[in-house]
Amino acid sequence: MTAPLASWNEGPAKQAIMAFVKETADQASPKFVDPLARIATFDQDGTTWVEQPAYAQMMFTFHQLGVMAAKDPKLKGVEPFKTVLSGDREAIAKLTVPELLKIVALTHSGTTTDVFQEIAHDWITTAQHPRFQRLYTDLVYEPMLELMQYLRANGYKTFIVTGGGQDFVRTYSERVYGVPRDQVVGSAGGTTFGYDASGRAILTKDPKVLWIDDKTAKPVDIHLMIGRRPVMAFGNSDGDKHMLEYTQGGDGARFMLLVHHDDAVREYAYGPESVMSPFSDALMAQARQRGWVVASMKNDWKRIFAWE
Amino acid sequence: MTAPLASWNEGPAKQAIMAFVKETADQASPKFVDPLARIATFDQDGTTWVEQPAYAQMMFTFHQLGVMAAKDPKLKGVEPFKTVLSGDREAIAKLTVPELLKIVALTHSGTTTDVFQEIAHDWITTAQHPRFQRLYTDLVYEPMLELMQYLRANGYKTFIVTGGGQDFVRTYSERVYGVPRDQVVGSAGGTTFGYDASGRAILTKDPKVLWIDDKTAKPVDIHLMIGRRPVMAFGNSDGDKHMLEYTQGGDGARFMLLVHHDDAVREYAYGPESVMSPFSDALMAQARQRGWVVASMKNDWKRIFAWE
Numbered sequence: 001m002t003a004p005l006a007s008w009n010e011g012p013a014k015q016a017i018m019a020f021v022k023e024t025a026d027q028a029s030p031k032f033v034d035p036l037a038r039i040a041t042f043d044q045d046g047t048t049w050v051e052q053p054a055y056a057q058m059m060f061t062f063h064q065l066g067v068m069a070a071k072d073p074k075l076k077g078v079e080p081f082k083t084v085l086s087g088d089r090e091a092i093a094k095l096t097v098p099e100l101l102k103i104v105a106l107t108h109s110g111t112t113t114d115v116f117q118e119i120a121h122d123w124i125t126t127a128q129h130p131r132f133q134r135l136y137t138d139l140v141y142e143p144m145l146e147l148m149q150y151l152r153a154n155g156y157k158t159f160i161v162t163g164g165g166q167d168f169v170r171t172y173s174e175r176v177y178g179v180p181r182d183q184v185v186g187s188a189g190g191t192t193f194g195y196d197a198s199g200r201a202i203l204t205k206d207p208k209v210l211w212i213d214d215k216t217a218k219p220v221d222i223h224l225m226i227g228r229r230p231v232m233a234f235g236n237s238d239g240d241k242h243m244l245e246y247t248q249g250g251d252g253a254r255f256m257l258l259v260h261h262d263d264a265v266r267e268y269a270y271g272p273e274s275v276m277s278p279f280s281d282a283l284m285a286q287a288r289q290r291g292w293v294v295a296s297m298k299n300d301w302k303r304i305f306a307w308e
Numbered sequence: 309m310t311a312p313l314a315s316w317n318e319g320p321a322k323q324a325i326m327a328f329v330k331e332t333a334d335q336a337s338p339k340f341v342d343p344l345a346r347i348a349t350f351d352q353d354g355t356t357w358v359e360q361p362a363y364a365q366m367m368f369t370f371h372q373l374g375v376m377a378a379k380d381p382k383l384k385g386v387e388p389f390k391t392v393l394s395g396d397r398e399a400i401a402k403l404t405v406p407e408l409l410k411i412v413a414l415t416h417s418g419t420t421t422d423v424f425q426e427i428a429h430d431w432i433t434t435a436q437h438p439r440f441q442r443l444y445t446d447l448v449y450e451p452m453l454e455l456m457q458y459l460r461a462n463g464y465k466t467f468i469v470t471g472g473g474q475d476f477v478r479t480y481s482e483r484v485y486g487v488p489r490d491q492v493v494g495s496a497g498g499t500t501f502g503y504d505a506s507g508r509a510i511l512t513k514d515p516k517v518l519w520i521d522d523k524t525a526k527p528v529d530i531h532l533m534i535g536r537r538p539v540m541a542f543g544n545s546d547g548d549k550h551m552l553e554y555t556q557g558g559d560g561a562r563f564m565l566l567v568h569h570d571d572a573v574r575e576y577a578y579g580p581e582s583v584m585s586p587f588s589d590a591l592m593a594q595a596r597q598r599g600w601v602v603a604s605m606k607n608d609w610k611r612i613f614a615w616e
Binding site for chain 2: 113157159166167174180181182183184188190191193200201202203216220223224225227242248249
């Protein structure tokens with residue numbers, strides 16, 4: 001048996017995690033937490049896997065748009081699809097949130113939930129990351145996987161709470177993270193109940209976005225889908241701030257951690273200046289003031305990927 | 309150790325359940341189901357506990373309205389609150405769905421989620437059923453509790469999928485059913501993130517109903533919250549028809565069961581004529597045609613309540 005958190009360097013982050021988990025699982029400790037309350041929530045992009053240079057979910061979305069445009073060339077003349085299909089990175093980077101949502105709505109609707117699952121599965125098991133030339137699921141952080149396993153071994157129920165789409169992440173969450181589909185909370189779209197030609201009950205994905213699971217929506221969706229304040233929460237950016245605040249707002253022992261991307265050699269280094277998932281100076285100040293652990297990828301992680 | 313399903317009489321319903329569970333948990337069987345896919349969903353009102361003469365959730369709602377009207381007497385002059393507060397049962401029975409939703413919205417909002425939980429907990433641990441003069445949680449059907457335990461012992465993950473409110477049912481689901489809060493899918497209202505006077509992160513319940521988890525909303529919400537088609541589904545009325553159809557619509561082994569209320573002596577007898585949770589003749593015909601098991605409370609259940 002390997003020691004827990006084997007890919008973490010000895011240091012304050014690893015020590016803080018292990019001390020917290022031991023105390024909350026120890027019935028004799030004043031910090032003991034009832035097993036039913038042992039809820040740990042993990043942001044995904046930038047917290048459990050690589051999010052640069054673009055979210056995997058966005059790469060999938062743009063790929064799907066290409067597939068759809070090949071069948072329906074009219075899309076090539078209609079904005080905002082035209083911009084994405086042009087491949088002009090500078091123009092794509094300037095797309096607004098409503099424009100991006102329009103693309104998400106188009107590419108994530110019109111099929112049954114069963115067919116969508118196959119489409120997402122096909123992409124995630126073949127698409128490669130532009131820098132690492134590996135599957136996106138190979139770019140999961142080994143220290144965070146070990147952390148999830150360690151928490152589960154100590155009676156914690158682990159949840160993904162992501163801005164990514166639930167229907168997308170659920171196609172690989174069990175295989176990659178050991179997180180069952182019902183423990184994935186993410187951005188969500190509507191579905192409509194109906195029957196196929198043979199009378200079989202189906203759900204069809206609507207072009208309606210129900211919610212984007214980011215910022216204040218994270219605690220709202222945690223309440224909606226999980227129904228408990230987490231005891232531990234893990235994030236990496238301003239988008240996770242409210243989830244960590246909500247976690248800390250509960251009574252008793254609580255643990256909050258932010259992953260800091262400061263390793264340009266092995267992964268990426270980015271902070272307040274990042275367009276995607278900025279880690280603002282205000283967030284860093286808040287972490288220090290509130291006792292949140294900041295894990296440095298450079299210093300706290302012995303290795304980042306399983307294949308290193 | 310007690311034998312499984314001890315409160316079920318020997319008969320076709322018990323036999324069908326046990327045969328299905330054994331086969332789906334047996335790796336050598338062609339009906340074997342991967343443990344991750346072993347999802348079982350249970351309607352609550354009329355399926356796992358008494359729903360007559362009124363849903364517990366509705367009794368709670370009316371009680372809350374009384375508490376609120378004592379503090380804010382103006383409510384006594386405003387419809388539809390006035391009708392409920394009058395206690396006129398005939399008039400109350402005639403309230404429309406939009407009127408009832410208005411009452412639900414008022415009584416289920418304006419507090420933090422933490423405070424609401426305490427309010428619901430106080431009610432469910434003290435309020436008594438008018439006929440049985442017992443707590444509503446004493447009116448859970450022992451055969452269904454045994455069934456949930458039996459399924460969990462065979463690797464099934466058990467979920468409640470109810471028209472009742474998630475925030476209400478989650479206050480007792482763990483204690484009463486052994487179902488963790490995150491495995492309760494129900495009707496839901498919005499919440500808003502904010503901070504209390506001390507800066508602690510809180511969620512406040514909005515007077516906005518997000519969805520009523522009934523009929524076609526059940527499969528929609530199962531997809532949204534669980535992300536998998538159930539392998540087994542249990543209901544008792546037309547409101548569960550679509551959940552059972554959705555369950556049956558998946559590939560491989562599936563099991564659908566309807567509880568039939570035909571025991572006026574020990575519980576209640578009602579069918580197509582019931583205003584609440586009707587079990588229509590069309591549903592009965594569909595059950596027979598599609599091979600859904602219909603469990604007779606009178607014939608299939610040795611005892612109904614644990615205290616009998």
